[in-house]
Structures are given as C-alpha cells and as structure tokens.
Amino acid sequence: MKKKILLAVLGAVSVVSLAACSGNSNTEIATMKGGKVTVSEFYDKAKTDQNSQQMVFNMILSEVFMNKYGEKVTDKMVDEQLKIAFGDNVDEQLKAANMTRKEVEQTIKENLALQEGLKAHVKLTDEDLKTAWDSFHPEVETQMIAVTSEDDAKAIQKDASKKDADFGKIAAEKSILPSKEDKGKVKFDSTTAATEVPEEVKQAAWGLKDGEVSDVIPVNSAYGSSFYVVKMVKTQAKGNDMDKYKDKVKEIATDAKLADQAFTQKAIGEELIDANVKIKDEAFSNILSSFTDAAQPEKKSTDDKKDDKKTEDTKSESTDESK
Incomplete structure (x- = not known):
C-alpha cells in the first residue's frame, strides 16, 4: 500500500512513566526557598493537561495494537518506511533531527501495527468496489x-x-x-x-x-x-473489466475505508474492548469513550437514556422540594 506512515513526535517524556518510575511520589523535582515541587504534585497537575491525555491514549493504543498485530510488521516494512521518511541518508537525517534509529524504528513499527489492525477490520462490499472502480x-x-x-x-x-x-x-x-x-x-x-x-x-x-x-x-x-x-x-484506458485491476481497486477501496473517521473510530473501539482495557486513574476516565461508544452504539444509547432519566428524576425532586 502506497502510504507514508506519519512519524510520531519523539522525545516527550511520559508523565505516567515519571510517576511510576520515581519509586516515591514525594521525590523532589525541585526545591526553593519556602517550597518544593514533588513528583506527585507534578503528576496531579500534568495528567489533566490535554497533551498528557493524548499521550496516555497513544500509549494504550500502541500497546493494544502491538500486542495483537506487531508480529505482522516485518523489518522490510519498517525499512521501507524509514526510506520514505528520511531518504537514502537515514542515519545522517536522524542525527540531524537528534533522534536514534531504534526510537524511530519502534515508532514506525507501532504505526504499522495500527495500520495492520485497522485493515483487519475492512470488509469490502460490492458498492465499495464499484465506487473505487469509478475513481480508478x-x-x-x-x-x-x-x-x-x-x-x-x-x-x-x-x-x-x-x-x-x-x-x-x-x-x-x-x-x-x-x-x-x-x-x-x-x-x-x-x-x-x-x-x-x-x-x-x-x-x-x-x-x-x-x-x-x-x-x-x-x-x-x-x-x-x-x-x-x-x-x-x-495514456491507458481502463476499459470495462474491473477484474483486470482488482488488486488496485481493492487498494483504493481499502484506503477509502481507512480514511473514514467513523470506520477507524469504530475499529479502534472494538480493539480496545477486545483487549479489555480498564482505566484505573479517574483523570483519564474519558480518553477512550468516543471510541468504545462508536463500537457499542446500542450501549451508548442505553446510557444516554439512563442519564436523561436521572436528569428528569432530579428535576422532579427539585420541583417537589420547592412545593
């Protein structure tokens, strides 16, 4: 598939790792006259930041898809993406960007595992293929x-x-x-x-x-x-025989699916549910909800009805009390 895998920004330190690896949440990061900043204080403040929320989501996503689809990613696939991203002088480009080959290869592998996982959810219909054929x-x-x-x-x-x-x-x-x-x-x-x-x-x-x-x-x-x-x-006319170009047409149809946000959101949600991901820290309780809700629309509909009923009951109680 002719795709350029986008490289994630490297070098950011995970706030989760910092808290977990410190051994003691009261470890001091900095001290000053009349005060100090501890790992615990930093973590409590940093974990609510949007970038931290996204970082934890990315870590969960990488773990889930690498565990299930990582073996499908070959060294050849990684090397191809390295060349696409950095050209022939890979090591020189990485050095200039202050990145190590090992870090970048791991990021590429995680992105490829995600792609493999999403492709596993693609089920092409005759209509999908017809649409792809029309654009081919x-x-x-x-x-x-x-x-x-x-x-x-x-x-x-x-x-x-x-x-x-x-x-x-x-x-x-x-x-x-x-x-x-x-x-x-x-x-x-x-x-x-x-x-x-x-x-x-x-x-x-x-x-x-x-x-x-x-x-x-x-x-x-x-x-x-x-x-x-x-x-x-x-030039070349495609004619009317779609079977002649079936691999290309399937590639177009698959790419269209992978570019569909609703499809990818649902597929990721299904993988998160299948992996039985449980959020233990309340600060991150909602980072997966849009994906798991997309995978279980009937559950979301039931939850919404329950929330509406709670709201109605609360309004009713307030009305009774005012009387």
Whole structure:
C-alpha cells in the first residue's frame, strides 16, 4: 500500500512513566526557598493537561495494537518506511533531527501495527468496489515540469507546445522535480500518493492524448504554490473489466475505508474492548469513550437514556422540594 506512515513526535517524556518510575511520589523535582515541587504534585497537575491525555491514549493504543498485530510488521516494512521518511541518508537525517534509529524504528513499527489492525477490520462490499472502480485510472507515462513562477510556467508551456519541442531537455533545464534527471519522466496511476503527483496534476493528465501538452496546472500546498506542465507520453484506458485491476481497486477501496473517521473510530473501539482495557486513574476516565461508544452504539444509547432519566428524576425532586 502506497502510504507514508506519519512519524510520531519523539522525545516527550511520559508523565505516567515519571510517576511510576520515581519509586516515591514525594521525590523532589525541585526545591526553593519556602517550597518544593514533588513528583506527585507534578503528576496531579500534568495528567489533566490535554497533551498528557493524548499521550496516555497513544500509549494504550500502541500497546493494544502491538500486542495483537506487531508480529505482522516485518523489518522490510519498517525499512521501507524509514526510506520514505528520511531518504537514502537515514542515519545522517536522524542525527540531524537528534533522534536514534531504534526510537524511530519502534515508532514506525507501532504505526504499522495500527495500520495492520485497522485493515483487519475492512470488509469490502460490492458498492465499495464499484465506487473505487469509478475513481480508478490505470498507470500512464508522462513527462512533467514544475516551477514556482506562473509566468515561467506559461513561457515553458508555450515552448513545450511547439511541434519540434524537446520536452525532456526543457524539463532538465527548468524543472524543480527530481524527475528532471530523467527528462521529466513520471509514471503514475490513481493510487499514487498526492505527495508524489498532486491530484490537480493527475486530473489534468487523464484528459490528455498521447503527445499532447497540458495547459499550466496550478498547485497549492502547505509548502507554497507551484505550476506544472505535463506531456502525455502514453495514456491507458481502463476499459470495462474491473477484474483486470482488482488488486488496485481493492487498494483504493481499502484506503477509502481507512480514511473514514467513523470506520477507524469504530475499529479502534472494538480493539480496545477486545483487549479489555480498564482505566484505573479517574483523570483519564474519558480518553477512550468516543471510541468504545462508536463500537457499542446500542450501549451508548442505553446510557444516554439512563442519564436523561436521572436528569428528569432530579428535576422532579427539585420541583417537589420547592412545593
């Protein structure tokens, strides 16, 4: 699956670990004239912080999914994600980011275990597959040029559209894409990540015939604006036989499920219930409720009715007392 696993921020110290490992909750963190700060005081204050609540939830999630799905994650899968995240110079990049390889590999493994666990809950219907098929486009071969100036892009598009234009040479001279080293050649299909080929570029490319050059395609992202010019080298019609591309179609349908918040919330809730997770500290009593409620909607409905009845009873008692 063509996914970039997001790396969790490393280096944060767990408030739970700090309290648990101290051995004595009265251990002093700092002292000053007329006072001191103890581990217990720190923990009591820090555990109600939103970041601490999220940290404990992440720890629970990692523990649950690693216990059940960790064995499905191979070293090869971890290495692939390392390369995606940090490129070929992994160790140099980690050193610059002040992170150890062991820490990052563990984080990647936990994220992959979560992905494996979520995929285990995917049950594709005929409707899911039809929707995926409708959005699918098979692989095409193109040449691309990207620049940061719209005026430059317009000039490039004009030159590239000439009958005797050498698109590959222009790409090598003008493009900011890595593919400039290969005359701008880029192959992609509808499952290619938007970080590799922006959706705007894909949609524009689908409408091109072999040898045709696109208009300037503006792309806005978190990194700024860029402007693409695409030449279609070899397009491909998908036809009507979905079975020919069944693996790709299933991948699209599965990705759609994993991107559905309602689905992932329910799946995580089911795993938390199956793992029999019990919250022992009242400060964290609600960190799982939105997930477990999604997994047990009938229970939530019953609990809501009970809460409504309690509210009505309280109002009734208050009315009686006022009389």
